[in-house]
Amino acid sequence: MLLREPIRVKTFAHGVHPPEHKQATERKPVERMALAPELVILLSQHIGAPAVAAVDKKQQVARGELIASAGGFVSVPMHAPATGVVAKIDLAPAASGAMTPAVFLKTDPEADQTIPDPGELRDIDALGPSEIVEAVQETGMVGLGGAAFPTHVKMAVPKGKTIDTVIANGCECEPYLTTDHRLMLEQHADLFRGIRMALKATGAERAIIAVEANKPDAVETLRAATPGDLPIEVAVVKTKYPQGAEKVLIKALLGREVPSGGLPSDVSCACFNVATLAQLGYLVPRRQGLIERIVTVTGPGVERPGNYVIPIGTRLRFVLEQVGCGDAARLVILGGPMMGPAVSSLDVPVTKGVSGILVLTEAEVAVRQRETYPCIKCGQCVQACPLYLNPSLLGALARKGEYQAMEEKFHLNDCFECGCCAYVCPSSIPLVQHFRMAKAMNRKRKKGK
């Protein structure tokens, strides 16, 4: 065991390598952001059934207290991110632009905003698999990488399936984002505790932490800190987008392909973001809920970029005031630049799935608005698609409105909109937009039947 393993960098075929833009924040330790005077906690900030409000107007709540309970198994509860009073329960703008129900919380400037001491920590080793799943749901945890899928659902192994490998995804392949990087450096003890729980809940034999090669300090830290009793491998993967996409990462690490339309559990894997696992490692022993998260606030439009702990429900307007944001801002993106949606209003609050707030200026927006040419069949998109789809062909079909053929013959629904095809397209064809529209039209058609 004294022999050093040869350095093997795992990767997948295809993909792209956009400029990383991580230098502005990758060396900045996580710091806490001030508390906004009003917080807006959306009741549906995860995939699945919305949470059900458990508080009334004018009700006093303490920081960490339950304010909404899970609306089913595929749902999570919400906790108060600050001590204060419920102003109202009303509609608020979500990132999609839709108005959705939310709890409006007026924070109490007098309160000391500390969470009561949990006393003796819960011994996670004493918990059984189903108890862990239950405890995870109680924290309100969702996938913090951006997908916001309730974590406990992934931890509960479906009947008839076994999990042999837990993958802790620390790739952070999206440009600009550095939250996972900082977290792996600063919170590795929590991460290992989270992995311990995931291993137990899923019954997996081993865990792999996947880190892109552009974070050698994180790899070193994790390798040095790995507890001896845990079967954990820290795997270095090539810096390439979308290395951190679940299906792509599973193929890169294990050579397994998740079947079309299937889940990682179909190939005996469970994949969690490192931030998700680290937060669980912190919250579950303390019996606390998820009330804040680390967000990379960055981009050319931000004066003081950094990695900030931001309470869930803080409006973007307040965040941008705190970090300084001049008039140059033109595009505000939640998450990374490749997959993150741009918001239409700064009243949109930070939700559990927001890993980054990226502010782009006129210069970056102008590049996107260059002239569109017809497809010259250069094949760049075919060589970029990590799932081996043919975006050029799908784009041509979308132009003709052949949405049904796209789905039935050319695997449209396997596309997870990573954006590689549109990124490389020299003719600037908005391929991903075409595919989103085609998917929406197909959903509409099926509904109509």
Added chain:
Amino acid sequence: MQEPLPIELLTSPHLKHPVATDVIMRHVAYALMPVAAFSVFAFGTSALLLLLVATASCVLAEHLICRLSDAPSTVRDWSAVVTGMLLALTLPPSFPLWMAAVGGAISIALGKALFGSLGFNIFNPALVGRAFLQAAFPAAIATWTPAFAHGRFTQLIPTTLTAPFLRPPGVAEFISNAAVDGFSGATPLALLKYERVSTETLKLLTGMTAGSAGETSAILIALCGIYLIARKMMDWRIPAAILGTVFLVSLALYVHDPSGYPSPGFMLCSGGLMLGAVFMATDMVTSPTTPLGVWIFGGLIGLITLLIRLKGGLPEGVMYAILIGNAVTPIIENLTQPRVYGTPKVTAKKWHWGQ
């Protein structure tokens, strides 16, 4: 931040690779510049005029067709410039200018606009123009003059300024005046085919032979191609497949019967093979997009070129080989779609034609 920020709403991805279609086309034109410059150096003012006229004709045709169809002019995408330059480089330097102008207009009109302009054409426009010229003016397109003729910069080849619709004058006198040793008025491939005389590979590499304006220096063309490949603006697999096929098959034939077949080096460096493989077959619009398809496409072009050269009636076959390759590109693409992630592997049993 009292005023609301004028933020915009755009869909992801929000980053864009900086290389746009017009940039690619412009770089192809840049990469053709050294080839064009060498042809002017080797063949003189006539080659320069040929390049200018063919390019101008293509650009003008593109502009006029856009005007006629009430569409914004697409001249700025540089693709017409590339077509014009490529057409000129495949023509004999002595080619009458008015015929080159007709060829340029046909390239754009029949080769491109008729199919729906950039991105929709089936065949390489420059080769459509050349095929037209070969059918329309078989004599003029087979009239060769020597490279490095004396006084090539001060006098034109007599055929260059032929008036439209008149028979071009003979070039025999020009050739004898040019006094190049041992020039027989034929290209290396024609010499081989009709007189069974081989030309040294070194001469072919450096372009010291007769031939079309831009085809003579194989090494220069290869270097220009390497520039485009290094800038990731060209698919290296296509020239690799074509040249590899030609090399391997002609090597096998040569080893089998050295007196009956030309050497592989001669095959690689003669005629339009290098120009065709590097700049014509790699035309993105008319070549397959699938990884396997690209290799099949290149291999097919290499084989057909050899077949025409060795067994056909013409001394050179690159043009028709590429046009045939273009024609079967949609079929190749259909049959070589890559297996999508997470879908079952296609096995021989599951494969049914027509389903």
